[in-house]
Amino acid sequence: MTAAHRSRTVWVLGDQLNGNLGALKTASPGRDRVLLVESWRKLTSKRWHVQRAHLVVTAMRRFAAELMADGFEVDIRRADTLADGVAAHRRDHAPSEVVAMEPASWDGRQLLYRLGVTIVRSDQFLCHYDDFGEWARGRRLLKMEDFYRWQRRRLGYLMDGDEPAGGRWNFDHDNRERPPKGDASWPQPVTTALDDVDRQVLADLPATVWGDPPDGVWATSRSEALRRLDHAIAEVLPRFGPHEDAMLSNSWHLAHTLLSPYLNLGLLQPKEVCDAAEAAYRDGRVPIASAEGFIRQVIGWREYVWGVYWRSMPDYRDCNELAAERSLPPLFTTGETRMRCVHHALADVRAHGWTHHIQRLMLLGNLALLAGVRPAELVEWMWASFVDGAEWVMLPNVVGMVLYADGGQMATKPYAAGGAYVDKMSDYCKGCVYDRTQRSGPTACPLTTLYWDFFDRHADRFARNPRVVQQVRAGQRLADLPAVRRRAIEVLALLDSGEL
Numbered sequence: 137m138t139a140a141h142r143s144r145t146v147w148v149l150g151d152q153l154n155g156n157l158g159a160l161k162t163a164s165p166g167r168d169r170v171l172l173v174e175s176w177r178k179l180t181s182k183r184w185h186v187q188r189a190h191l192v193v194t195a196m197r198r199f200a201a202e203l204m205a206d207g208f209e210v211d212i213r214r215a216d217t218l219a220d221g222v223a224a225h226r227r228d229h230a231p232s233e234v235v236a237m238e239p240a241s242w243d244g245r246q247l248l249y250r251l252g253v254t255i256v257r258s259d260q261f262l263c264h265y266d267d268f269g270e271w272a273r274g275r276r277l278l279k280m281e282d283f284y285r286w287q288r289r290r291l292g293y294l295m296d297g298d299e300p301a302g303g304r305w306n307f308d309h310d311n312r313e314r315p316p317k318g319d320a321s322w323p324q325p326v327t328t329a330l331d332d333v334d335r336q337v338l339a340d341l342p343a344t345v346w347g348d349p350p351d352g353v354w355a356t357s358r359s360e361a362l363r364r365l366d367h368a369i370a371e372v373l374p375r376f377g378p379h380e381d382a383m384l385s386n387s388w389h390l391a392h393t394l395l396s397p398y399l400n401l402g403l404l405q406p407k408e409v410c411d412a413a414e415a416a417y418r419d420g421r422v423p424i425a426s427a428e429g430f431i432r433q434v435i436g437w438r439e440y441v442w443g444v445y446w447r448s449m450p451d452y453r454d455c456n457e458l459a460a461e462r463s464l465p466p467l468f469t470t471g472e473t474r475m476r477c478v479h480h481a482l483a484d485v486r487a488h489g490w491t492h493h494i495q496r497l498m499l500l501g502n503l504a505l506l507a508g509v510r511p512a513e514l515v516e517w518m519w520a521s522f523v524d525g526a527e528w529v530m531l532p533n534v535v536g537m538v539l540y541a542d543g544g545q546m547a548t549k550p551y552a553a554g555g556a557y558v559d560k561m562s563d564y565c566k567g568c569v570y571d572r573t574q575r576s577g578p579t580a581c582p583l584t585t586l587y588w589d590f591f592d593r594h595a596d597r598f599a600r601n602p603r604v605v606q607q608v609r610a611g612q613r614l615a616d617l618p619a620v621r622r623r624a625i626e627v628l629a630l631l632d633s634g635e636l
């Protein structure tokens with residue numbers, strides 16, 4: 137058979153599960169074959185949360201079945217590595233060429249180059265990283281807010297002519313309310329009963345996975361993801377804004393949309409979720425602060441971190457500006473700690489493979505920042521533990537936002553917080569064995585102690601930062617600074633031994 141008569145293969149990676157993306161968009165059942173590879177080495181490369189591993193593999197298998205129902209010949213195979221899977225496919229089917237959409241990760245793109253795969257430009261984001269590069273060219277600071285406004289104007293979301301809808305670009309200030317008093321009822325997540333496909337995938341996973349097994353919260357097909365989107369727009373979004381930053385011990389999701397895994401796997405596309413949010417605002421079903429807050433996360437933060445990732449790789453992986461050299465403390469893997477706030481966040485991760493933004497940034501990330509945990513170790517843990525994890529989103533969020541490890545390229549100040557912040561934004565401190573108002577002594581809140589110790593340790597650096605110079609000066613004036621330093625040494629020792 138000549139190459140012209142052989143069919144082409146479209147290789148679909150595990151986070152590109154949508155017929156409306158890349159090479160699949162123009163593929164036809166008569167002409168093209170589809171390849172999906174389940175890599176065993178990838179599945180065993182990290183200590184994946186079981187719900188994360190289950191979600192990706194199940195979604196791949198369901199997507200393969202949908203493509204078959206559409207008439208495609210699909211080769212879904214398990215191989216040791218992705219390269220082995222492609223090589224075996226080439227041996228078995230001798231395609232004229234193998235085509236794939238650009239992967240979301242640096243290593244993935246390098247692999248495709250090595251394998252001689254024809255690469256189609258990614259259309260999984262509203263702003264390709266080349267366009268982000270154009271936007272960033274010549275700018276000294278890559279401010280998210282500037283990028284976001286550029287995106288708003290370019291894409292036309294929440295615009296009334298040349299002006300932002302509601303008269304303001306950003307309603308973030310309205311979205312930082314404390315948790316509501318009393319028992320608020322939060323919209324319950326949509327669930328789907330597990331079926332034989334789920335059970336087979338669970339049986340096929342390696343023994344290295346950890347965490348509570350899937351309970352049907354995470355959708356594994358496009359139709360179920362669309363059902364989650366409808367629910368998010370109708371039930372969650374109207375309440376999304378004001379309590380976006382609040383943390384409560386009796387609700388793991390509050391009014392968060394829980395859409396990130398679908399956006400990251402291709403089951404949903406950013407345009408359709410923003411279109412739905414805009415329509416709900418225009419119909420009067422969602423207030424402007426909530427619609428704006430949500431659209432800012434998707435066309436702003438999400439696309440911004442994707443652009444920062446590609447602009448900064450591969451060196452971004454090695455950033456460690458604050459010379460943080462502590463190993464990941466044992467509590468991240470055991471979940472055991474007497475700090476009530478951290479305990480709750482880790483219990484949520486175990487139960488769902490998910491915690492919301494503020495728990496990631498201001499509890500787990502904050503603890504790692506204050507304690508000086510090696511950036512690569514926190515990236516690895518979060519990437520493996522969250523259902524929506526991926527290197528492109530984890531590196532900027534952890535290295536840039538949480539740990540200030542890129543020296544302020546992304547965040548203009550370190551997001552350091554003590555017990556006062558946690559107490560303001562949550563109900564965790566009541567009932568904790570530690571006292572959030574104490575910074576020294578055996579019952580002092582560890583976050584409060586480490587907060588002051590952090591600014592003391594890094595005083596030289598941050599005294600030059602106008603956004604935190606006040607904290608540095610306040611720390612230097614503390615009458616009990618020697619006692620805080622002594623307690624910080626004890627706290628770090630307890631953290632390392634798993635007894636905090």
Ligand SMILES: Cc1cc2nc3c(=O)[nH]c(=O)nc-3n(C[C@H](O)[C@H](O)[C@H](O)COP(=O)(O)OP(=O)(O)OC[C@H]3O[C@@H](n4cnc5c(N)ncnc54)[C@H](O)[C@@H]3O)c2cc1C
Nearest residue numbers: 392393394395396433434437438492493496497524525533
């Ligand atoms: C340390 C840390 C690690 C994170 N790791 C991830 C991750 O691995 N994967 C991930 O998708 N998000 C990550 N985020 C961002 C954010 O926490 C999650 O996207 C969000 O909690 C998902 O819940 P949701 O879908 O209910 O989001 P919502 O609050 O409803 O927000 C809507 C959408 O905006 C996007 N978004 C919002 N903020 C960000 C952001 N900072 N970066 C990228 N996308 C964003 C997500 O796609 C999200 O679904 C991380 C944030 C921090 C601080």
Ligand code: SF4
Nearest residue numbers: 475477558565568581
């Ligand atoms: S007192 Fe400190 S450790 Fe305890 S819940 Fe509050 S912030 Fe967390």
